[in-house]
Amino acid sequence: MAKTTSITNTSSRALSVAREWSADATLRLVLQVFAIALMAIIVGFFVQLALMAAPVISSMGVAGFLFDNNWDVAHEIFGAWPLVVGTVITSVIALIIGVPVAVSAAIYITEFAPARLRSTLALLLDLLAAIPSVVYGLWGVFVLIPTLKPIERWVASTFDFVPFIGGAVNGPNYFVAGLILAIMIIPIVSAISREVLSTVPLAEKEAALALGATRIEVIRLAVLPHSAAGIVSAVMLGLGRAIGETIAVTLVIGNAAIIGQSIFSQGYTLAAVVANEFGEAEPGSVHSAALIAAGVVLFILTFIVNATARVLIMRRTVKRVSVADKVVA
């Protein structure tokens, strides 16, 4: 009798273990399928785009498409260099202006703002993200461009000895586009930075305080090292948004497929050119292939940006340690 019970117990336990194992295996299989499907979609998407872009590559060549400074639709010449340059310039301006503001705002909200103010400020910043990009673009056209023009003129003439500053000033230009992009990336960069900053352990901040650190020094010693990698990812997401932004940029950059003399010249970006010219391009024509190729370049740019960021994060951690030692030794 006793024996039977114990056998039943054992076998039922074994059974339940087996069932758990098979549930585990099923879950793993499902996840694997999803992961592979995701990769397949990305690869398939890329291949599809590349195929559709093939006509322009056969007429221009890869290097010609990327680096020829000549985007001439009428003569079916598609050198996208002015667009690449415009994308890079506007994105860099957006980061230079937007990142310090976004990160400072995040630090202020998490570390300094009184508790009552905190949620209000966070909400206001989040609201910025809810504004549709076409509204930013219109605001740029009707408010920013006229307001900034005299200031830009002054800057251009006062600092005309600085490369890429002096010279003629166009209403729509790289700088205005960069500024609008900066405002557009601030909410996301700031929100993610805030998230990252709020995960800094209290124990590390207290460690710094107990050593006689001021509030600013606590940030330098405990908060930033802990969140640097996260903030870099936040910046990358912002950069991704800046590179890909279409409508707002189209409205304020002038849409001239040339490389401007200064940051106050008009230009074009990859994303803007696709949005503007797709309607008029014949399906299957070299023009439409060129626009798709522009999309592929955007895709690759974003990919490079992300990869670089990851390498930088890894290097940074190693370097910081060894540099610190040399200072002391």
Next chain:
Amino acid sequence: MTTTIAKKGMNLTVKNIQAFYGESKAVKGVSIDFPANKITALIGPSGCGKSTLVRCLNRMHEEGSSASVRGKVLLNEENIYGADVDPVSVRRTIGMVFQKPNPFPTMSILDNVLAGPRLSGDRAHATRKHAEQALRDVGLWAEVKHKLNRPAADLSGGQQQRLCIARAIALEPEVLLMDEPCSALDPISTQRIEELVLRLKKRFTIVMVTHNLQQAQRVADRTAFMLDGELIEVAATSNLFNKPKDSRTKKYVTGQFG
């Protein structure tokens, strides 16, 4: 105007300290002396206000949101809560070691030790030699001398706690506050820290919170018993454990409650 706390005597005298979290009073008017170069243990059931009291001694308590302090703490006759005293200089003079080891994890071992002197702009002490001394003082030098550039997170828990002690003493404080420094550690690491604390009392006044009564008896010259935010009794350790004056102390040290 702010002044720097003088670094001469090392008696710490607490006068009627009250500590609040918002409206609730966690320390209800405690007065106690921490004599120079002695180890004073703070014991008492969990939640009785030991950590809060200790955090009042280097003005850490007030950093918490809606936390406030009333009363005086005299270091060498000077009130660290005086109107013209900079809390930053207080924290340099009165060092603190926490319950959970909290080195800066990504910073190298060496940089951790030198973080304090660098913060205070003390170039004379922000040297590798000074770091070596502090690491020797805590008995960590032999274990880390070949990997000073490794991040502190690479060390074991016990090593991290000794690193934290080295970091605190690298500032050459007068007083060392330790809030249950061994509660996260294994018995061997605990023993090492106890030996270390006994050595360090030659140089510092030590206040050590512990929930371990044996530990208090092993290391403390004096022991204070707290209950519910109040100081019940403070006496030479053997007296407090063997001839407690208060019945509540007796109940606690004989393990009848808490």
